[in-house]
Amino acid sequence: MFAIVKTGGKQYTVKIGDVLKVEKLDVDAGSTVEIKDVLAVATEQDLVLGNPVVENAKVEVEVLEHGRDKKILVFKKKRRKDYKKRYGHRQYFTKIKVKDIKVG
Template sequence: MFAIVETGGKQFRVEEGRSLKVAKLDVQAGSELTLDKILLVGTGADVKIGQPFVDGAAVQCEVVEHGRDKKIIIFKKKRRKDYRRTQGHRQDYTTLKVKSIQA
């Protein structure tokens, strides 16, 4: 069984037992979390599509850890104008492990 979940303004395809990195959530590591914005739930050919969300569907997750992603570098340059700007960014994330999917 799989589901399409919306969290942090992004959509993720989740399955039972899998882990995923989402934008940082304000939840303690080791605690349980229920995601209720389910856009699609299905197994093979049996698929339920929400309008916009599937009623009664939920995904139970365990919060594994919080962390920071690798650094990305933003570099801007305009040739022959002596213009260079460098900026770095590290995104905070939360790792979730999917326990179960209720449809």
């Protein structure tokens, strides 16, 4: 069984037991959260697609930790104009573990 969920403007394919990094969620580490934006759910028998979300479907996840990703460097330059700009960015993330997928 797997589901496609939407969180933080991105879509993820998840199965029970998966650990993944998503955009930062405003919850405490160790707590349980229900993601209600479930776009599709597949079981062994059938596939349920939402329009846009599947009714009464939830994915229960446990928040493991919060953190910041590796630094990416952004470098901008315009040739022949003496313009150079360099800066870095570290994105906040939340590491979650999928506990259960509920349909109906």
